Amino acid sequence: MESLRLSNFSSSVVDEIRKFLAGKSETLVVTHFYPDGDAIGSLLAFGGMLQQLDIPYVLAIDDKCPGKYDFLNGIQQIRNLKEAPLNKEYYRVVILDAGAISRIGSAYNAIGTGTEILNIDHHFTGDIYGKINLVNTEAAATSELLFDLFQALGITVTADMASALFTGILTDTGRFRFANTTGHAMHVAAELISLGADAGVLTENIYYNMSVEQARSIASALGSMELYANGRVCMIGLQGEDRITETEGFVEYAASIKDVMLAVFYCEIDKDLFKVSLRSRCDVDVSAVASGFGGGGHRKASGYRYRGDLVSLKQKLISVLENHLDNRKHTSA
């Protein structure tokens, strides 16, 4: 039986982090704006460690946390820099889960010429901006890396820290569904349950927490469903009176249908202005599709904004998606 192996990082970086923490000076810990479960989870868990080490700290994000994470213990500690900007520089800054330093927004103002940065991340990036960099793209989540780091440092993972780290792994793997759901990620999740994370409570709070308005909008969106390319492209959307602001994850409903390879969700956000989300369940790279319309994202999930009417949005997008599917067929032939 394979035992839990540590993520692939060197003992020298652990030594550097140990020295960084030994300074005991006030530490600013930040993560990226548009924070997701891994950003928030890793921030809270890192705070838990600093508390344990008696190091004064500030947790900050240049954004609001999505309401579905309100139930996590300690979340009220996180300072929203949009409401309460930082007014001084910090000698020590820890940046978690941010593939580029630009992603910390106004927290950048707290960095002076003498600031030591500790960068802990699992994103693929050329921007190695820390004095110390614990970057491992094999980890499913920054929370997974932090668990391994805590083990290496001999930190006690409390139930609250375990819940925060589990949140990060849960959300970054899409509930243990994406290709990053490795045996190691799952082993860490198992350890976190043993340490007090409640998988049921965390999953219910994060994924079974729709508003009534959202449920009604999902009904409208599914009611608008159109299939193209012999059922390989599924498009759903909201416009006019049906539109709402919180539509995160709606594209998944289009991607839940058998044989669908490319899923589209559009939402009118203003007169003749649409937000478009794309999901790929095949080897078509939807970040390339979104780039063609001025947007971006990942191979499997991307998005863009479209100015124009819905008819032209659909015509242009469907034609591009059909081309991608056709090229794919030619390639594999």
Place this chain on the structure above:
Amino acid sequence: MESLRLSNFSSSVVDEIRKFLAGKSETLVVTHFYPDGDAIGSLLAFGGMLQQLDIPYVLAIDDKCPGKYDFLNGIQQIRNLKEAPLNKEYYRVVILDAGAISRIGSAYNAIGTGTEILNIDHHFTGDIYGKINLVNTEAAATSELLFDLFQALGITVTADMASALFTGILTDTGRFRFANTTGHAMHVAAELISLGADAGVLTENIYYNMSVEQARSIASALGSMELYANGRVCMIGLQGEDRITETEGFVEYAASIKDVMLAVFYCEIDKDLFKVSLRSRCDVDVSAVASGFGGGGHRKASGYRYRGDLVSLKQKLISVLENHLDNRKHTSA
């Protein structure tokens, strides 16, 4: 770090199973009708072990397997006794995941006076019907127990066996959501990934595989949403032209809404005949509610059939659910 501990079963039962298998005579392996992912997964994995041990075997269920499991390697081996009944008795019969022997249906005909039964299960039951019984209600799934057994017996778990066992744990824990999602269940899932189970492929096939008809019906069902008891009861349903036959899991949409404690899904299956599914997200026992209407189930999930019109169905059910919520308030006051 806690290592993977074996489920709580004695070495003597493992010795008995070793002797049972040493006989090498043709073995019938069955599970319960209305088979779910754990029934099918444990059946396929047990077959994999028997193949490895060069023991001739028949895998059988007195039912059809739901189509969403068609992608599992080896599933075509499973004999549907509704189509091809057994025509002889077996000296050795293995019964998996069946809390009562009545749940194997017509497979019971294969049991004679001299038949040795090996019963492996995780259900709570008074019916200990095997000659050998490996029953552990602490396991999330029979598949979890089988993994531990394979380890104890020194069986090699192939990638196909790992995928089958992962399917069992995945589905019986509701995608790692129900209260049975223990650290041990998760550790076993992690091992199975390391042994070749692909969490992403398995989850996509089982949970992201709706028909277009189902997606349209979910739209209709959500469109019918009604809230009662200050939003603590949510009811959705299908009737008339909107009704379809495959509605497994539809009640989850009603149970996905914030603050909903009791969720209801009804579906008209014939003129004035409804199938009603109930889900509880609080301490109200919905199996008691269903029993009151002649149905049954578990504390958290139950159902019944109702003969009458939709108006009376709603009136009667809502009044019972409101009473349960009120009594609950009084108890906790």
